[in-house]
Amino acid sequence: MEAQFTTVSRDTSWLRLAALFVCASICVIIAEIAGPLTIPLGGAYKVTLLPFLWALLIGAVWGTVSTRLPPFMKVDNSIQRLASAALQFALLLFIAKLGLLVGGSLPKILTAGWALAFQEFGHFFGTAVIGLPIALLLGIKREAIGATFSVGREPSLAIIGERYGMSSPEGHGVLAEYITGTVFGAVFISIFASLVTSLNIFHPHALAMGAGMGSGSLMAAAAGAISAQQTPEMAKEVAAFAAASNLITTTIGTYFTLFLSLPFTVWAYKVLEPILGRGKGQPVEATPAFTQSEQVVDKPEALSIPQILTLWLGVGVIGLAANYIAFKTVPDAVTVSGMGIILGCVVVGYILYKLARGVLPAVLWVSLVAMALTYPGTPFAAETVAMTGKISFLALATPVIALAGLSIAKDLPVFRRLGWRIVVVSLAANAGTFLGGAFVAQFFMH
Template identity: 55%
Template sequence: MTTLAISSTGGNGMRSAKLFAYAAVILFIAELIGSFTFKIGPGKVVLLPMIWALLLGAAAGVISDRLRGNFRLDVHTQFYAAAILQPALLLFIAKLGLMIGSALPKLVSAGWALLFQEFGHFVGTILLGLPLALILGIKREAIGATFSVGREPSLAIIGEKYGMDSAEGRGVLAEYLTGTIFGAVFIAIFAGFIASLHIFDPLALAMGSGVGSGSMMAAASGAIAAQQTPEMAKSVLTFAAASNLITTTIGTYFTLFISLPMAVWGYRLLEPLIGRTTTASGATDAANAARPKLGEVETEAPELGYPGKLLAWGVTAVFALICDWMAHGTTPLEGLPGMVIMIVAVIAGDALATVTKRRIPAVCWVSLVAMFLTSPWCPWGAHFAELSGRNDFLGVTTPMLTFAGLSIAKDLPAFRRLGWRIVLVSFVANAGTFLGATIVAQIFHI
């Protein structure tokens, strides 16, 4: 598919202004709504501002189709949102690295069982999820939906390698939506059921709970701990937290260098053998057919260039500071030093990726630079950790998902084609990551 150049500087500036205005309004509304929690059976669903931002962004794209003039969030602007999303994801990766740098000594001493269960986490999603996706007729979206449980680092990895405006990007975004809204409830029920069978050691089950999502880890470990003695319950929660920390840190590299290549290889091997043709198979064709034809508008996300990346990082940083201010009362002046550290890590990591000709992706470099800055091996690590600790993790996530939401409307025909099939695949992938890690942890723990 061909990408047309942006017609003029003025047109690009108008598109930027419109997109950022939409994003600012959506962020303000999402933060005003705040968190909303409700129970479903043994689990609960927590809808945070970042989810409201994602849903409001998607709704804005759908509703604006009926508008005319400058208020319309046209496909052109939606593609621009997808382009802005990719560098914005690097800012999230930097925040993640800054959070875990000071915890690296704990990870080193965590033990072999905690380390090797990571193979189970990321291989389990593929072994169960990928064959099911192919049998249901899902095509390359299956790669994005099954190479991991689709948390924020996975969005960043797929965004950089394939672009969020791709079949793989739609797959990981569908996995993210399903896991965020229903994942905690599903994993609580599933983990509680597996624990009730008394097949696995409780600590192995605890390690399997650390899937890389705080809410899903809490739901799974809580369901397991509820069936244990008070003393064992404490150990379950401790091991689950340690496992989740390792999944969040080392897991980024597992997904990048092991599970994603494995999912691509598995797709190439299995699709000719068990792949079927269903309504879901036409997801990409449906997305392309709904877009304006070549010559009317860009048919892919535009290349931003380095000035565009700086703009994306700067705007995302400003939005994150505003989110912190509204949610926690942290003034932009208080949060600015930590945000500067974040941006420095992003710029340094992106530069290293450029120097190495992207052989090692920017996601990896940004993560390594950020972790070093707050690690015990950095002379100013403790000070950097204190400054960056003023910036809330969700404050960075919410702007990122706002841009994701604003880019969704152009792909709604594809999501309709995927339908219930992608939700089922997501549940099976979540079950696979829990079971896979539990089995590996059981082997190394006993």
């Protein structure tokens, strides 16, 4: 995790971390006060826009217009880069909360059986099945391989970079998917998942497994949108199933994309390109070449251990504030203790991650620690569930997504060079991985 970080000036890093907390708090408070918005689309169809979506948009717009703001209101590039670094660590709190839900629901999750095991095929082949034909119909060439073989997170960048090089057409495609997912991914998947949920053609558990796409922010957005249309009890099950699915996708996803989905996408491109890509008039120009600096998509700044601990504590406090505004849960001794348990899971999980020398991802260790605390039969599991249950996973999602929004503006110069066609393809790939996972899960559940 830290190997990709650059060095931060110690003289200013703490001040910028404090500024980041202030900016994130403002985004979260405004978003939670605004609350959810349900947009009817006719009949039973509807889209629910949740507070974390407002937090993301506020952060993104704030960073974009910062050059026109007074100095004390600016979210400059250094804060945006710090937000990108903080996001990776802040996500662990959200993962810990979901792990606590998974532990208590593990017996029920295991009843999903083959649905949970095989939904992974839907995730990774769904991107190509939906995204690749659309790319070819739009006239995109080999960029389509990089843009549609996965949802384009960091491991996908590494796989394509090693196999083809980032200056190749495939490299431009995966870069486009990465940037599109960063800028629009959470917004799009939240709206899309809400719409699909309103169709009532998938069981909520199947939709939840579709939400586990291997990206913490995308999973949070999709699971939140699905949960908004469920009963409180089913909403907890949705969060648990989404977390379990996301854990599987995160741990084995790199190998799945490397050995299965990438070869499949390359093969499908060779078969479909002569059929769908032929006779479309003038060929579409390839994605413009990126400069060396532009090819380094995410080079966040380094955080020291004290700063990481401060970050976790700060995000926890903001989460408690969001929980109070949204769900009227006063931060009493029980709620604060619940947040302490979540923070403890993160700290212990991260220590195990460091002791294992990063062989397995930090999200796995944090999830395992949290799951162990609430697994039926574990001493004090019921008490742990009671304390942590007063903190909604949506309340923790809002500050995490706010950090994602504050980090977006730094990537916009690269994003503008990608073109609308590759953006459409990237969003189609995100829709495909969600629908693919949900469809396979639904098939095996029924």
